[in-house]
Amino acid sequence: MADKQKSPWTLLSVNPHVNLTVSEIESGLSFDTRLTVRVRLNSDYPDSVLACMLWMAGRYVFNGMEELDTFRDDFENHPSQRWQGIIDQWPLVFGPTETALKKLFASAKPAVKRPPWSKCPRCGAAIFGCVEGMTDIEEIERLLKNTPAPYWCRSCGQRFKFTGNWLSCTDEFTVEETIESIKHVFPTQQPSFDTLQIEAGEEHDD
Numbered sequence: 295m296a297d298k299q300k301s302p303w304t305l306l307s308v309n310p311h312v313n314l315t316v317s318e319i320e321s322g323l324s325f326d327t328r329l330t331v332r333v334r335l336n337s338d339y340p341d342s343v344l345a346c347m348l349w350m351a352g353r354y355v356f357n358g359m360e361e362l363d364t365f366r367d368d369f370e371n372h373p374s375q376r377w378q379g380i381i382d383q384w385p386l387v388f389g390p391t392e393t394a395l396k397k398l399f400a401s402a403k404p405a406v407k408r409p410p411w412s413k414c415p416r417c418g419a420a421i422f423g424c425v426e427g428m429t430d431i432e433e434i435e436r437l438l439k440n441t442p443a444p445y446w447c448r449s450c451g452q453r454f455k456f457t458g459n460w461l462s463c464t465d466e467f468t469v470e471e472t473i474e475s476i477k478h479v480f481p482t483q484q485p486s487f488d489t490l491q492i493e494a495g496e497e498h499d500d
């Protein structure tokens with residue numbers, strides 16, 4: 295079977311929290327805490343594994359920049375070939391290997407809620423970048439076209455379940471839920487400046 299065309303490289307990054315040492319604080323310097331991995335969004339392995347490792351590293355609190363720098367040198371050095379060694383080397387960050395592997399290779403799960411509001415069942419990230427009541431219709435259209443088939447969560451690497459070409463989601467598409475969704479896509483019209491002026495004028499005449 296021919297491989298599907300791979301998407302271009304995407305950089306994912308996190309800035310984990312670092313408890314700076316006294317001398318680091320006293321230096322008054324600002325430190326680069328960013329950790330980065332390079333992935334292809336439409337490739338399953340090892341890309342979703344690397345995204346998951348980045349998520350786990352992003353939730354670990356590093357003790358000083360030395361620990362972070364040492365970790366970064368290891369983590370960013372060809373992780374797609376070395377990821378298992380990195381996991382074994384850093385139980386502080388990833389926990390015991392067996393537990394880490396369960397996270398990295400968690401089974402594909404349906405998204406929470408229907409598109410465009412779908413969220414990752416593990417970390418709650420908005421899969422299409424659309425936020426209910428916040429994202430307007432043109433933006434929703436653009437975001438959905440950009441991410442027609444999200445194979446895994448960009449935030450935590452959780453793989454999503456598909457039924458054929460369709461993203462599976464936990465919601466049943468009830469009439470009530472559809473009405474609720476439409477309300478968010480077309481927010482209630484705010485009174486325009488003209489309307490406000492007319493209303494103010496009328497009040498003044500009374």
Ligand SMILES: [Zn+2]
Pocket residue numbers: 414415416417418419447448449450451452
């Ligand atoms: Zn996630």
